[in-house]
Amino acid sequence: MVRGTHRHGYLPRICLLLLISGGLAGCSREEISSYRVPKEQKKSLPRHAHGPGDGHNHEAPAPERPHLHWELPTGWSETSGDTMRAGSFRISAGDGRLAEVSIVPLQGVTGVELESVNMWRQSLGLKEVGREEFAGMTSKVQVGPATGTLVEMASTEARVEGKFKLRTIGVFLEQEGALWFFKMTGEDALVAEQKPKFLTFLKSVTFHGPDAHGEQKPAVTAREPASTTQGDWPIPQGWQATEPGQMVKASYKISGGSGQSADVTVSVFPGATGGLLANVNRWRGQINLPPIQEGELANLVSEQQLPRDKAQIVDLLGTRAGKETRMLGAIVPRGENTWFFKMTGDSELVGQQKENLLGFIDKAR
Amino acid sequence: MGKIWKALSSLWLTVILLTLAGVLVFMGTMAQVKLGLYIVQENYFQSLFVMWGPQGANWKIPIWPGGYLLGGLLLVNLITAHVIRFKFTKKKIGIIMVHGGLIFLLIGQFLTEVYQVESFMALEEGSSKNYSENGRRSEVAIIDVTDPQTDHVVAIPESMLEPGREIRHPQLPFTVKIHEYALNTEPRLYGSELRFISTNQAVKMNDRNIPAATVEIKAEDGSKGTWKISNWLAEDRLVGLLLTNYSSRLPQGFSEPVQFEHKGRRYEMSMRPERYYKPFQLHLLDFTHERYAGTDTPKNFSSRVRLVRPETNEDREILIYMNNPLRYWGETYYQGGFEPGDTVSILQVVRNPSWLTPYISCVLVGVGLLVQFLSHLVAFAKKRSV
16 A cells, blocks of 8 residues: 555656656757847848849948959950859950959958868869868969969860860969959860960959959959940840850840740851750750650741741740740851750740840841 | 556667667767768657658658657666666665756757857958857848938748748738749859759768748738849859859849848848857957978967957957967857968857756766665675675
8 A cells, every 4th residue: 555655645746747847858948939130230241233223222332352363365255243142254255165263362261262162163063172171172363463272173074065075274362351263164175275375364363452442443444445245236125134144155034024024145167066855855854854765856846937047946835843834046157156045934925025136036136 | 558658668678779879879970971960960860760761852851860869768767767777775875866968958959959059250360240140040131221320120030931821920011022042053154144043952971051032022002022042142252153153144243242221221132141149249369370390280270359249348358279279258269260261260169058968967977886886785795895
């Protein structure tokens, strides 16, 4: 009897202890929090080029930034600058091969050289490197009055349009309170060929600190008027030019009325670029469609006579990011080059824009 | 019932549990090679069972008791043994103290697991901060920026970001709908559109997950918009990496926080590391990194910081260096690391309300052992003298 009484006495105590433990564990569940904090100072990294009427506080002075002067090598054209980059240039080989040079000053960020190089390597399909291996890859190079660290890498396989290898040359150094990245990237042989010019360009650079009297200077001074290698042909209404990617001559965005969108890209490559089947299958892959055989081409490709060209038109319906996506592609041989026009996006919008695309193809040359 | 109590309080159970725990530690250590420290901690030690399922399958079965189950059973075993077997006598006071110390240690460790928050504060020389950040957890911060002096923040923890979920909060006059969420992502540029592609969870000690989500703001008058947000767009370091990698192809203002208006108020939304605000500012005056002569081996690194807390009129300088942390406001600020270039100091911030429990446990066990040995020694000496 006595033991029984004891048993009943222990049980509630033990249960209580376990319940308290369980309750304590439950208290740590993450919940939405709400609080007031004083306004934070503006970030050190340049984030956005403010303009009048964009809804931002223009009375607050923007953070001062160091800036550069340089001598522009022949054959390089400046692309429009912004507050995020201190300079950017495009180099065209004239046969469709392109390279670009960018200058990015990072303020308030240090020690990202290895991470950056590993991201570049990832873009080239190369394995990441560790700190020691990275140190062995670098060499010293003159950047204006200072010495920077140079690293060079090239892809081992074709990375662009399945036919071009890529090469990247990066140089970084700390100067005027910023970590500067000078990077030339593009088609393998073109970048290798342009390397001496890139090194001469680096030597010509002069750094200037933030303006002492607090006046915001442009990131880059003594610029030549900005020019772009995007085509200067007329574009249909509602199309908006966007910054073209590597190996792309021009790109546009089209926005539909109810949140629909489509992209248009124009690329030019020398020769027949692998043939019709390879290009059609590459496009099919981009919207998750299986490849087809040579015999099926006739059902998918239609030839259309434009005012001045004969275009092979491909109309595909697939999916991208789980959404139904239509792709209208046009392959237009012009002299020794082949021009590729591609419109991809919401199927309804692409259908509405088909006539615009065909009209544009004739003008874009 | 009696049999159950007997089994729960038996020494056999203690031995079995300790053996299972030993095997669990071995299994966890081996798994760490592949899965990394944090996943192993969660799957093996902060769980009731270690689960296993074939690769690709969406089911799992328990294959071994986890840390919480073994620790909990050990605690029950120890407590029931005391309640049922041991009687409180003067002779056994040492044993009871030793066991009390162990019970306290187990409970203390459990409380540490539940309540400890580790974060870091990265300070550049000359800069100040009044918050620390969690290196492993992110949040969606929706900030009412209308007031010119203060921001009103509503922070949604990452753990609530389930695709399809609609989140409401009394402080938010709209609904936040989560369309997509990925724990770890890699950036990819398609034309000029930046996308975040889901990738494997980070397993290496120094790697971290960089999440991204697609979020829609839904108000009574319709949708305010749907946006992609990610730490890639919010942390200076990551934005810097995007800039150096994609150079001129990124669209202008790509890393600006999402902005929208609702009922005359302006809001910003971003995904960022979880923040813990303090009622004081820490200002890094100087960071020193000494190396052994002729080598890169660190000899000493220290941060001279200024602590400013207006509400208590505190304004003082503190030197934080290895093994000499700052203990303040229930938190401990250790010299955790630094960034290359020696201008950014990283302070590790630990808030652990039960930080005293291991010390108390050690004292209890130590004193208990001493009492037990002394009582035996005295008894032995008395016996001999007789």
